[in-house]
Amino acid sequence: MRKQKLKWIVPCAAALFTIGASMTSFAAQGWTEENNSWVYYNNDGDLATDSWKKSGDSWFYLDEDGQMKTNELIESDGNYYYVNSVGAMVTNEWRELASTEDDDSDDAQDTYWYYFGSNGKAYKTTTSGKTTFKSVKVANGDVHDYAFDSEGRMLFGWVNEDATRVTGDDAWKEATYFLGAANDGAKTTNAWKSIEVTDDDNTKENFDGKYWFYFGSNGKKMKDTSKTINGRKYRFNEYGAAESEWYEKATPASASNGSQYYNLPEQSWLAKGWFKTVPSETIDAEAHENGDEYWFFANSNGDLVTSQIKTINGLRYAFNEKGEMLNGLYKLSFDSSRNITSYDEIETEADFPAVGDEGEVYYFGNSPKEGAMTTGKTTIDIDGEKYTYNFRKSGSNKGAGYNGINDDSIYIQGRLLKADKDDKYKVIQFNDKEYLVNTSGKLAKNKTNIQDGDGKYYKTNSDGTIKESSYDKIK
16 A cells, blocks of 8 residues: 555635725625725615625625624634625635644644635535535646535544544544644545554554554545455455454354454455465463574465365465474374364474374475475485485375385484484384394395304395394304
8 A cells, every 4th residue: 555645735826916906896785895895884874893805707705894804714604704904895716824723732723724615605514413525626737526504614633523633642532533744734535645644552562553444435434344455355444444464353162263364464464375474372471482494375255274275276285273283293183174273393203203103294395495394205304414305296195204114214293213324223112123224224134144243143034124133154
């Protein structure tokens, strides 16, 4: 979204004319100049007071003393007018006039803007007192909508639905419209605005004292709702501010995770697909406290993928119940629907599972992308030592490590058992039998008098089990 800068354009200046030219046709019973002021005598000879009199195409106002007013805001019969420097009523024109209020508040204004229509009346709110808008063409030909209060003053800033301005720290919470600065006032429709606010309750690191608001076709701010704008989905809180970062939506008690992510304040749209960020305190209090970032994946409605292995763009990834992507070697357990019920990271030899342990071992490495599931054979560094693993390439448990004898090798939850280079051969206890494997992890089948690094001789069966062993050659 982009901030929209609104520029006040003052329409054309008041029409120029002179009082002498305008009143050359004044008769004895009519206009006359007395004591450096113009007055008007009615046909009965009485001085006209508190009334309008016309001369040529212009109207002029006589006050209670009968003197013609100039450069002044006139209240007459519940309406407001303005007469210029020669006393003529202003029409179809903006005027910035000095405030008549006796106000010492911090929000007091020295001037206000008025717009006087074709009949000279200042635009003002209707008798209902509700905020209404008038369309006014400005000097460049553009037409904007403006609201005015009951005294004809253009409204600006935060405005409620009763044609009054809302001020103070909570104005952004309480008001309905935002009409720009004191010299602005045009209604914002179907557009975003970034507005400075006071919100002591916001302790987010990325909060910069501003919120984004969206104003609909009627000029009202969106609030307590979701809306798709230009193909992206946004969420607005009860005060109308666009949600950013983590948002906890209402979910059924059975749901495991109701968190959604709305990106940083400059964007604020609902995250879909991959995004990397620090979890909220609700999702993962420890990671939130430490500032640890994780990858998350949100589906098309913004909900996090949780407790499952999911195929994304042809690669498979695992997510825990918090929605955090797993990265590394893990022993996973599943329910009957293949939802992940537990996950234990294997970081040291002490973490190696036994062949009969519940669960399956998977590796989510960094190739071809971070967190992508590995299949087939691969070398994994665990606590400074390198180990060969072999993971299934197909089937319902694709990616799970082989557990048992496969391709003439013995695997324990994916980890290949093999002899060290110096040992040459190694005896493996597996399923209550003794097998002999070489440095590649292959079973030594039908061998006689093969010797390990300690000089011991072995004779094996066709399945690689040890038939006989001795430090002397076997006959």
